[in-house]
Amino acid sequence: MNILKNLLWPEIEELIEKKRWEMLKSVISEWEAPDIADLLTDTPDDRDKIIIFRILPKDLASDVFSEIDFEDQMIILQKMSDQQVKEVLLDLEPDDRTTLFEELPGKILQKYLNMLPKDERREALGLLGYPDNSVGRLMTPNYLAVRPDWTVKDALAHIKQIGPDRETINVIYVTDSNWHFLDALMIKKFILADPKTVVRDIMDNAFVTLSPSDKQEEAVKLMEHYNLTSIPVVDSENILVGIVTFDDVMDVAEEEATVDFHKTAGISPFEQSYLDIGVFPLFSRRVVWLFCLVFVNTISGMIISHFEQTISLCVSLVFFMPLLSSSAGNTGLQASTLVIRSMATENTNFKNSILIILKDLCVAIMIGLVMGVAVLLLGLLRGNIYVGISATVAMILVVIISSFLGTILPMILRLLKFDPAVASAPLITSCCDIINVAIYFSVAKWVLESFSR
Amino acid sequence: MNILKNLLWPEIEELIEKKRWEMLKSVISEWEAPDIADLLTDTPDDRDKIIIFRILPKDLASDVFSEIDFEDQMIILQKMSDQQVKEVLLDLEPDDRTTLFEELPGKILQKYLNMLPKDERREALGLLGYPDNSVGRLMTPNYLAVRPDWTVKDALAHIKQIGPDRETINVIYVTDSNWHFLDALMIKKFILADPKTVVRDIMDNAFVTLSPSDKQEEAVKLMEHYNLTSIPVVDSENILVGIVTFDDVMDVAEEEATVDFHKTAGISPFEQSYLDIGVFPLFSRRVVWLFCLVFVNTISGMIISHFEQTISLCVSLVFFMPLLSSSAGNTGLQASTLVIRSMATENTNFKNSILIILKDLCVAIMIGLVMGVAVLLLGLLRGNIYVGISATVAMILVVIISSFLGTILPMILRLLKFDPAVASAPLITSCCDIINVAIYFSVAKWVLESFSR
Secondary structure, three states, X not given: OHHHHHHHHHHHHHHHHOOOHHHHHHHHOOOOHHHHHHHHHHOOOHHHHHHHHHOOOHHHHHHHHHHOOHHHHHHHHHOOOHHHHHHHHHHOOHHHHHHHHOOOOHHHHHHHHHHOOHHHHHHHHHHHOOOOOEHHHOOEOOOOEEOOOOEHHHHHHHHHHHHHHXXXXXXXXXXXXXXXXXXXXXXXXXXXXXXXXXXXXXXXXXXXXXXXOOEHHHHHHHHHHHOOOEEEEEOOOOEEEEEEEHHHHHHHHHHHHHHHHHHHOOOOOOOXXXXXXXXXXXXXXXXXHHXXXXXXXXXXXXXXXXXXHHHHHOHHHHHHHHHHHHHHHHHHHHHHHHHHHHHHHOOOOHHHHHHHHHHHHHHHXXXXXXXXXXXXXXXXXXXXXXXXXXXXXXXXXXXXHHHHHHHHHHHHHHHOOOOHHHOOHHHHHHHHHHHHHHHHHHHHHHHHHHHOO | XXXXXXXXXXXXXXXXXXXXXXXXXXXXXXXXXXXXXXXXXXXXXXXXXXXHHHOOOHHHHHHHHHHOOHHHHHHHHHOOOHHHHHHHHHHOOHHHHHHHHOOOOHHHHHHHHHHOXXXXXXXXXXXXXXXXXXXXXXXXXXXXXXXXXXXXXXXXXXXXXXXXXXXXXXXXXXXXXXXXXXXXXXHHHHHHOOOOOEHHHHOOOOOOOEOOOOXXXXXXXXXXXXXOOEEEEEOOOOEEEEEEEHHHHHHHHHHHHHHHHHHHOOOOOOOOOOOOOOHHHHHHHHHHHHHHHHHHHHHHHHHHHHOHHHHXXXXXXXXXXXXXXXXXXXXXXXHHHHHHHHHHHOOOOHHHHHHHHHHHHHHHHHHHHHHHHHHHHXXXXXXXXXXXXXXXXXXXXXXXXXXXHHHHHHHHHHXXXXXXXXXXXXHHHHHHHHHHHHHHHHHHHHHHHHHOO
8 A cells, every 4th residue: 555655745746736536536435544643744735635624534533534644634624514513523433623622713613503403412521521641532432332131143243233333343342231340352253253152251360451541651651561452441430431542542552652762852841743733832842951950061161260379270171071971972972762662662680780780780880991092092182291191191081970870860860750751862961071071170170280280 | 460569570580589380370370471581581590480481381481481581591591301301392382492592502402303293393494584673573374364265254264373473363354265365454353243244344454564574664664654463474486485473573563672772872783682682792883983982082182182272372261172072962962853853754855854944953053052152151250261161152152053964964865875874973063073173262262363462
């Protein structure tokens, strides 16, 4: 499918340019919804977007609509008649509808809610009632449930009857007549079982559940850990209120990864895409850490001031400052990145942590020696032996200490129940730089005072 | 399930400590395989690990075995009789067997291969024949195929017969009698169809395929894009040689994310976990970037040397170096992280890129002004108005230029067909520092020469 798409791409653009909609329709009706969504996103002209959306067959249209960005969704909805909007809203899965609704401004949300029949409106309001980033906002009530006292044959007949309306039938849920959750069974079990067996007899009580107020991250974790494609959501009275499915959770996982990358660079989390976020929200999320670090970096500055006399004596000391400062920051950052990622993906316990600290120490000593030699050669080339020696000794010490700091800082943060990712690149590099200037100028002062005169 | 586990944890540890294996067996037989795998990983004593593995029911044992690390797999295998090893190997799914085999030293691999019956041995050798990190190494030949001329009833009877041996039956594959791939159909289609329908009539030709030589990253991309739980793998003659499933692809996605985080910190990719990698391989992966950057940072040093006279005139200029250098590096890093992540997850085209550059410019000007004010206040506090003014002007310029550099560098790298992630934190911060020292000391020289005398 994707190969086909790549081959046809320039031709598709030509079809759009020349407004040959009938031809385009016959080509893209064969495509998968995510590919058509990409086409819509990439189409620059808003009017073209709307025409492309309108030529889609009805069942494909709602799948495509749920795959495109909120901005494109609004472009399309705003150009439609109320009747057409109503049809789109009704065709959306309840979870995709929540995703659209939670972004809408209040006035439009109210208008759209009023377009829905009573049951759907109540359902939509219920889902919107759960907190931001909660499982409730992600779930769909469109699951398929059977009763424990039915035979497998009855269950399959029921599945056959209402299956076409359901988002997934890979997992069938067992509930009592009051919708209390009893078990989650793979469809495989029903197909492989003797039709006369009672559902109760194929139940295995092997399930994981979520609560609608759980954070969406929890759904990601459970799905990855247990290799699940859907998870039942039960309320405090054990009533099965919905299910979260693989596709929605994958999207959350991707957003989470983006937040983690941003955190690493000292950017506060934001929910929109980089393309969509406004200038001011972006400014505020970037400036916070930068501004806070002014104070941390001032400490380095103050340490340097303390050594102004030493620097006056030998201004060429400053030559090595960028190299030492960058090496300190980078080794610290490498160490912290390794530890933070290891904490996020592996089982790290106390014993492991000690091993990691020792391993990092060995590696840091080796790196320190290599970098020390590089600095010594540079120092000899520059011709000032005392500065060269000072920088070499400082480099070795600074690399080892920075790496150690990068390793233990995330560990300490976790012990204190903070997110280890608070130890972002900007914070780590600034802290390492304090160590760097303190060590470099102390060593230099001692070397210059002891030997150079 | 996971809640149960948390509650029982101290009690489980007590059972292991007191060697009450019968009791432990009855408790953990109710668990899911991933939880038992965690228990095995967390059990410090090797003998305890082996006993826990041996008390597992046979069908659970192979699932648990495939979930634990290679190191723990070897601990268990080495303490087993050949007959027991053979049983474990035979119970493993072919893809999990490949994962084990690809880590084994040659001698042990040969021994284990000889334990397998002829067919399984040939299959294992075939899978190991695909390149490292290829889809071939990830796939299982255990799929479920039906023929297009069968009725749905025949197909369901076939599924019922051989389904219990197959890894998944959520997707059923249609092939001709020579195993040429024709279509991939959700099991839903078979259940919902009239039993008398011919399979050909429910085929939809909506599928994505992989080649066994494709990179595993490709499987991750397709699965995320099309929301699939399994993908058929066909060879150059369109023969269906296997399928890759969701659980294995999720593991690849996690490894990939780790590699991306490491790249960000200037660490070359490695395959083992941080806990398992040796000191020397780790050293070599960390030192490369650090060493290369010695030369980049030397440029900064040389620029500073050029201004030694200016610095001698006013040593307190050095006070602002850490702050300016860190702010330059951090704004550059923020910008590059935003762009790299946006490229990885969004559809960025030429028009978007221009918008991003303009947006970044606005944000950078705002950040520059805020940081400039902070520096000006610091300068006034320090009492040297000329240094303060120089640092303020430099800060504003440096922040704007660094942010711009961080934004366009990944874009240029991508245009030149390099991985944008080459623009790692260490590289970006070092480049920004060159700009920083050049601007700061040029401004300072001009200010000091023009006004201070």
